[in-house]
Amino acid sequence: MSRTLFTFKGGVHPPEHKTESNTQPIHSAPLPRHLVIPLSQHIGNPAKPVVNVGDLVRKGQMIAAADGYISAAVHASSSGTVTAIDMQAVPHISGLHDLCITLETDGRDEWIERTPLDYLAMAPTELRMQLRDMGLAGLGGAVFPSAVKLDPGAAHLCPTLIINGGECEPWITCDDLLMRHHAADILQGVAVMRHLLGSTEILVGIEDNKPEAIAAMQAAAARMDFAVEIVPVPAHYPGGGAKQMIQVLTGKEVPSGKLSTDIGIQVFNVGTAHALARAVHHGEPLISRLVTVTGHVQRPQNFEVLIGTPMRTLITLAGERDGTTGVLMGGPMMGVPMPSLDVPVVKATNCVLVKSAELFPPLPRAMPCIRCTRCADACPAELQPQELFRFAKAGDFGRAQEYHLFDCIECGCCSYVCPSHIPLVDYYRYAKSEIWAREKEKRASDLARERHEFRQFRIEREKKEKAEKLAAKAQAKRTELSAAPAENAATSEADAKKALIAAAMARAQARKAEAAPKNTDNVSPETQREIEEIEARRAKIRELARKPLEPKEKN
């Protein structure tokens, strides 16, 4: 069966460099001594630690729970002792630290009790919460919590489910190897997705530079009890982008500012489907993933890596070489440089790409933009990168947004074709983060205005209430006085005031008399003397307190 395929505009054909790593079998990376597991590996709220320092944990045990709907739990990747819950270096370009749980592994790699989920018998909500607690997040790169994506909602239906095996980025082969070796598992995961989303059409898009993966997936699909169409798509960067994959397979375009679910399509990466199958059929939370280690290393290959393993361990395993100029997490087009090699592998780490001057020569100096619009021809999102660059550079973020900056998928095609070698994507990332920061500031200042206005209102209200209370009290007194003796009724207002004062004074007198200490009456002469002594001492202290302090002597 052949399917009519569509194309997307733009895109580039960078050298693939896939054979370096996809000709080797998958090896398991050895258990490291320490695992550093970040709590914010997914999009959304960071997970909350549920263990304490010193606790013994087993492999697969939840060590941090999901916090809120858009979040995912984090699990111990092996058995051992929690040695620290603190700020550690994480794989982020800034080099900033984030909250992590450090495990000292005991080498036994002892699992918790694993119970497969009977997903067909479970209520969808319950199943989604289970998946969130098993730490499932998209392994294609965005690490969005899968449980959220598996909720079709009341209004949305997802008749089409697309499994993305595109892997268009050069050098990376982890999805390729996963499809070759675990095709059946991936489709088991797809069955769960299909069940949750109610999809009727299931398409697996795989770029045609992975014939072995296509063959393996086709063989596995033939054994499934539901229809899965394995569709080879032309290798064309960024054909593995979710929106591009949708366009190639269905011809539909996701409208600007909308989600693919708005047009009835949901997309998952093959790695996510595999992790889902492990979770549902084996009761294993997401604690490991396939990572391609390639580039300037002696033995480029794919490793099955426990989350939290330091990247340095992987590079040593693959054979470190002299002349390393840096390490990227991800591929050469979208990857981000790592501040150090001590950062751990996280759920988002699909590739550790070691750079050298020969493989990745430093870019020539950037020249001014000549507005040749080659970037516009290459842009798969059909934007005007040269205009976005101009606005981002000038800090005119409002205009950048008008030119649909937020439809940019940061694929890097524009920077790739730019004859002036301008790091265009860096400008877009800068503009996006500035806009987000401004929005945050705006929200904070709106809150401050609201709170300030409420405070003004509250102060006014309190003042008014106090004045009203006093007025009411005075009024009550006046009526009481005027109602009392009849002879006072005729007297003038001045007399009334006088009477009021006299009454108040009499009241004060009475209160004073009442409050006078009674225990000093009828005391024995001895006690009286003691009292007098104390009074004298008090008077002396009062006298002393009134005098200014003498300056202290200088030593």
Place this chain on the structure above:
Amino acid sequence: MLAALLVMVGIAVVIGLVLGWSAIRLKVEGNPLAEKIDAILPQTQCGQCGFPGCRPYAEAIAKGEADINQCPPGGEEGMKKLADLLGVDPKPLDESHGTPKPKSVAFIDEQTCIGCTLCIQACPVDAISGAAKQMHTIIAAECTGCELCVPPCPVDCISMVPIAEDLPHWKWKHPVIMMKRVA
């Protein structure tokens, strides 16, 4: 001649009446310009401009009684936005009203706090929780960093802590690229 004069006077009277009626009927509540200015101001409510809050300053600018360069927390950018809105030339910030500082939040040393409530009364956004003779603490998410709570404290237990850069607050920097070969 007289007829023409009467017609003109008549038109003038009618138009005058319509205008007068619409001025009363279609009166806009509040000052729309002040609203727009207030939206630009940072809402720290710090009073460094010499007015008791952002709103009074906005009203003063709208009336032409205050200059646009008296708001240090708004900084250069805020001043430029005001200049844009009002169609006047930007001017450097008036240093007599203070200089821009990195964004901070107040921090109460709870060991030293005596629970006098003076800072609570000073806080323009009710961002301090506490009661008489009870320890006070800052609600950091609502603190605007105005520093108004610092001077009233009798035991000097309030300090301003600059907001440290962490991952949720991290921003991509403006790319530094060499456009020209440096000789």
